[in-house]
Amino acid sequence: MAEKKEIEEGAEFRPKFNEDGLLPAIAQDAETNEILMVAYMNLRSLEMTLSCGLATYYSRSRKKVWQKGEQSGHTQKVEQVLVDCDQDCLLVKVKVDAGQCHVGYNSCFYREIQKDGSLKLVAEKVYDPGKTYKK
Amino acid sequence: MAEKKEIEEGAEFRPKFNEDGLLPAIAQDAETNEILMVAYMNLRSLEMTLSCGLATYYSRSRKKVWQKGEQSGHTQKVEQVLVDCDQDCLLVKVKVDAGQCHVGYNSCFYREIQKDGSLKLVAEKVYDPGKTYKK
Numbered sequence: 291m292a293e294k295k296e297i298e299e300g301a302e303f304r305p306k307f308n309e310d311g312l313l314p315a316i317a318q319d320a321e322t323n324e325i326l327m328v329a330y331m332n333l334r335s336l337e338m339t340l341s342c343g344l345a346t347y348y349s350r351s352r353k354k355v356w357q358k359g360e361q362s363g364h365t366q367k368v369e370q371v372l373v374d375c376d377q378d379c380l381l382v383k384v385k386v387d388a389g390q391c392h393v394g395y396n397s398c399f400y401r402e403i404q405k406d407g408s409l410k411l412v413a414e415k416v417y418d419p420g421k422t423y424k425k
Numbered sequence: 426m427a428e429k430k431e432i433e434e435g436a437e438f439r440p441k442f443n444e445d446g447l448l449p450a451i452a453q454d455a456e457t458n459e460i461l462m463v464a465y466m467n468l469r470s471l472e473m474t475l476s477c478g479l480a481t482y483y484s485r486s487r488k489k490v491w492q493k494g495e496q497s498g499h500t501q502k503v504e505q506v507l508v509d510c511d512q513d514c515l516l517v518k519v520k521v522d523a524g525q526c527h528v529g530y531n532s533c534f535y536r537e538i539q540k541d542g543s544l545k546l547v548a549e550k551v552y553d554p555g556k557t558y559k560k
Contacts, residue, residue, distance in 0.1 A: 301543050301544045301545070302543070302544065303538055303542050303543065303544050314449050314463065314514075316451055316460060316463070318460060322458070323457070323458030323459065324458065325451060325453060325460070325516055327509065328449065328451070328509060328514040336538075340538065340540050340542075341540065370537055370547075371537065371538045372534040372535075372536060372537050372538065372547070373534070373536055373538055373544065374462065374463060374526075374533035374534050375526050375527065375528045375530075375533040375535070376533070379449075379463040379533075380538075381460055381534045391509075391510050392510065393510045395510075398509035398510045398511070398514075399507040399508070399509050399516045400507075400510070401507060401508055402505055402506065402507050403438055403471075403475065403506045403507065403508055403515075405475050405476065407438050407475075408436050408437070408438065409436045409437065409438050409508065410436070411436075412505075412507070
């Protein structure tokens with residue numbers, strides 16, 4: 291039992307990166323518990339997140355490490371980084387002071403999927419991305 | 426601008442499944458906003474989730490659709506399914522009445538990653554998985 295407990299709950303961090311060396315990472319507002327976004331981290335970006343205290347991800351499209359907010363200024367100050375039971379997903383609790391979705395919403399999850407498959411807008415924009423992101 | 430708005434916020438659901446036909450899906454407690462778990466959905470399990478009102482996922486290890494709680498009884502009653510800006514991740518807000526992690530915790534995110542890379546237990550078990558899951 292002791293051995294089983296160690297396997298399940300052990301203090302050793304053994305992240306199970308996917309074939310691209312990445313883990314999905316959920317950013318959650320530490321104050322409101324709202325889910326802000328989901329991005330990916332490689333080992334380097336996770337290490338930077340832990341050491342610098344600002345959430346840093348790996349962009350699959352640009353194939354590079356990026357600190358959230360490096361362009362927009364809408365950074366994420368890290369309060370806590372958690373890992374799930376399977377060690378294949380991260381949860382990053384962050385403090386923010388500006389909208390986190392590049393489309394202009396506080397959260398990337400601003401649309402609800404209806405039973406008929408259509409999408410319903412369930413949030414309001416909190417900033418103008420046209421003024422925040424350079425073309 | 427109207428066209429851009431439509432692309433960004435349009436009512437059409439165009440999920441971007443990964444190469445395995447899956448999307449990560451975050452289960453969030455609709456009452457407390459706690460993140461309970463992250464699993465994957467294929468189109469079939471998403472359709473079942475929307476139509477049946479019980480969160481249904483696709484098991485990558487067992488290669489089959491599974492309804493959360495089919496073995497443990499710890500089901501997830503779906504309140505809302507949201508999709509993110511890129512349409513490559515789902516957020517499922519659920520009502521639950523039992524621990525959701527198969528290890529015995531309320532949430533799968535029961536361990537915090539410390540700066541030195543070790544893990545710290547930050548939750549307490551809410552049920553005995555040995556009694557809930559058959560060997």
